[in-house]
Amino acid sequence: MSGFQTLLRKEVLRFGKVATQTVGAPVLTSLLYLLVFSHLMEGRLRVYDAVPYSAFLVPGLVMMSMLQNSFANSSSSIIQSKMTGNIIFVLLPPLSHWEFYCGYVLAALVRGTVVGVGVMAVTLPFVDISVQHVTWILAFALIACALLGTLGLIAGMLADKIDQVAAFQNFLIMPLTFLSGVFYSVHSLPPVWQDISHLNPFFYMIDGFRYGFFGVSDVNPVISIAVAALALAASAGFALAILKTGYKLRF
Amino acid sequence: MSAAIEIAQVSKRFGSLQALDSVTLEIHQGEFFALLGPNGAGKTTLISILAGLVKADTGVARVMGFDVVRDYRQSRRALGVVPQELVFDPFFSVRETLQIQSGYYGLRANDDWIDEVMENLDLTSKANTNMRALSGGMKRRVLVAQALVHKPPVIVLDEPTAGVDVELRQGLWQFIQRLNREGHTIVLTTHYLEEAETLCERIAMLKNGRLVALDSKANLVKRLHNLRLKVRINGVLPDSLTGIDHGLQNGAHLLWLKDYGELEPALAALRMAGCEILEMELEQPDLEDVFLEIMKRESPS
Numbered sequence: 001m002s003g004f005q006t007l008l009r010k011e012v013l014r015f016g017k018v019a020t021q022t023v024g025a026p027v028l029t030s031l032l033y034l035l036v037f038s039h040l041m042e043g044r045l046r047v048y049d050a051v052p053y054s055a056f057l058v059p060g061l062v063m064m065s066m067l068q069n070s071f072a073n074s075s076s077s078i079i080q081s082k083m084t085g086n087i088i089f090v091l092l093p094p095l096s097h098w099e100f101y102c103g104y105v106l107a108a109l110v111r112g113t114v115v116g117v118g119v120m121a122v123t124l125p126f127v128d129i130s131v132q133h134v135t136w137i138l139a140f141a142l143i144a145c146a147l148l149g150t151l152g153l154i155a156g157m158l159a160d161k162i163d164q165v166a167a168f169q170n171f172l173i174m175p176l177t178f179l180s181g182v183f184y185s186v187h188s189l190p191p192v193w194q195d196i197s198h199l200n201p202f203f204y205m206i207d208g209f210r211y212g213f214f215g216v217s218d219v220n221p222v223i224s225i226a227v228a229a230l231a232l233a234a235s236a237g238f239a240l241a242i243l244k245t246g247y248k249l250r251f
Numbered sequence: 252m253s254a255a256i257e258i259a260q261v262s263k264r265f266g267s268l269q270a271l272d273s274v275t276l277e278i279h280q281g282e283f284f285a286l287l288g289p290n291g292a293g294k295t296t297l298i299s300i301l302a303g304l305v306k307a308d309t310g311v312a313r314v315m316g317f318d319v320v321r322d323y324r325q326s327r328r329a330l331g332v333v334p335q336e337l338v339f340d341p342f343f344s345v346r347e348t349l350q351i352q353s354g355y356y357g358l359r360a361n362d363d364w365i366d367e368v369m370e371n372l373d374l375t376s377k378a379n380t381n382m383r384a385l386s387g388g389m390k391r392r393v394l395v396a397q398a399l400v401h402k403p404p405v406i407v408l409d410e411p412t413a414g415v416d417v418e419l420r421q422g423l424w425q426f427i428q429r430l431n432r433e434g435h436t437i438v439l440t441t442h443y444l445e446e447a448e449t450l451c452e453r454i455a456m457l458k459n460g461r462l463v464a465l466d467s468k469a470n471l472v473k474r475l476h477n478l479r480l481k482v483r484i485n486g487v488l489p490d491s492l493t494g495i496d497h498g499l500q501n502g503a504h505l506l507w508l509k510d511y512g513e514l515e516p517a518l519a520a521l522r523m524a525g526c527e528i529l530e531m532e533l534e535q536p537d538l539e540d541v542f543l544e545i546m547k548r549e550s551p552s
Contacts, residue, residue: 006354014342085338089397092302092332093355094324251265251305 007103078156108149253316261310
């Protein structure tokens with residue numbers, strides 16, 4: 001398995017060497033979101049009785065940055081390697097499709113987690129936040145990062161050009177994240193939009209993640225974790241299947 | 252002992268292009284082998300099939316006896332490929348690049364060999380330089396080094412000297428020849444036919460995806476006309492020689508001879524016809540002549 005370990009290490013080094021851009025920038029963005037939104041919304045919106053808006057917002061921002069950065073890590077790595085041609089350095093060695101999958105997705109998970117911890121750390125001075133169930137927090141964080149890392153891997157593999165990955169990110173990942181209840185509880189939406197929100201797997205991940213902090217949520221966290229795990233299993237199965245055939249990697 | 256490379260009835264089609272058409276080829280262990288052909292002949296496709304980068308439509312390819320699809324782990328471990336494209340990973344230094352590449356093959360403590368490879372390819376002074384900062388020739392050396400990190404018994408070099416200065420070319424070939432003496436099988440594609448001529452024992456030629464020649468260098472060169480007699484004469488070429496005349500070149504007749512034994516009769520015929528020889532030159536055919544001849548002959552009519 002040391003081929004896999006090397007791939008994982010290489011992928012972590014890859015974003016680690018440009019950490020200002022890959023970790024620093026998303027942390028700063030989240031901090032700006034928090035400062036602006038909490039200032040604007042404080043007192044106007046109260047989602048759960050005991051939770052002030054700014055505290056409600058923080059887990060959403062943490063989860064959103066984890067989702068986006070996990071996706072960005074694997075998708076940008078694969079598409080850049082395909083564009084520059086250096087993808088052959090991982091295609092020539094005897095790496096199995098499992099090693100390939102785990103290498104890229106675990107690196108995405110590492111980046112997502114590092115960014116998530118970073119966002120948490122910089123927002124802590126501004127909000128008073130409790131932690132009710134650390135296990136749920138970790139479970140949702142890990143599954144969410146793995147899911148988005150997998151989706152990024154798939155996007156990178158299917159895309160022929162960088163703008164196709166950007167389209168995947170801007171027209172699918174971003175809307176799904178924004179509409180999943182990062183900035184609001186879906187309970188504050190009209191009934192139609194509440195129903196639509198329940199079709200979004202990202203909604204369950206953010207809702208369940210929040211449950212870990214506040215002990216209250218829109219949906220039972222067991223259901224949420226099941227939805228998230230199912231989404232991960234399905235996308236991982238798809239990713240492994242196309243990796244095994246070498247679709248758009250080996251011609 | 253299994254063949255270093257075994258290709259049996261391999262075909263590959265890209266859309267309407269038949270890149271490889273039922274190619275069968277065996278390369279023995281320890282050989283220094285050249286794969287020649289014009290652009291688009293299918294050389295790179297064939298190498299990509301061996302490396303597992305391209306999947307053959309039909310046929311079987313093996314490296315050191317291992318099927319490139321079924322036993323891909325063993326076959327890839329046995330193969331080192333220097334790709335034609337000048338690719339690199341801009342995030343890493345030369346040493347990091349080589350350490351990472353070693354790791355992919357499951358090699359952890361590989362620094363002694365990495366140092367030796369860098370030394371031989373004159374990369375030591377650039378070990379800690381980022382790949383982005385290297386010149387084209389230096390990047391090419393790193394590609395060669397990357398192909399060698401796992402000491403593969405079979406080394407395939409796809410146009411390794413394209414756009415590379417003379418000094419590196421010589422250094423590279425010295426190193427590759429050393430590896431060949433130590434038992435590594437070397438397969439080379441090149442546009443510089445003199446490289447193939449000086450280095451390789453056996454040669455395959457591809458054209459339009461088909462194997463059009465496969466023989467030792469000596470046999471290939473012998474197989475065509477063997478000698479060319481260039482004579483500039485005063486007078487008319489006698490009838491007995493018009494059959495082997497291949498036209499005028501700068502005012503000189505180009506006579507094709509099978510061997511040296513035909514030289515004296517040809518000169519005698521000229522003397523008997525009263526021709527005065529103004530200039531004379533005897534040319535041995537080289538691989539380039541053979542190559543051009545075979546490619547011309549195999550042209551679709």
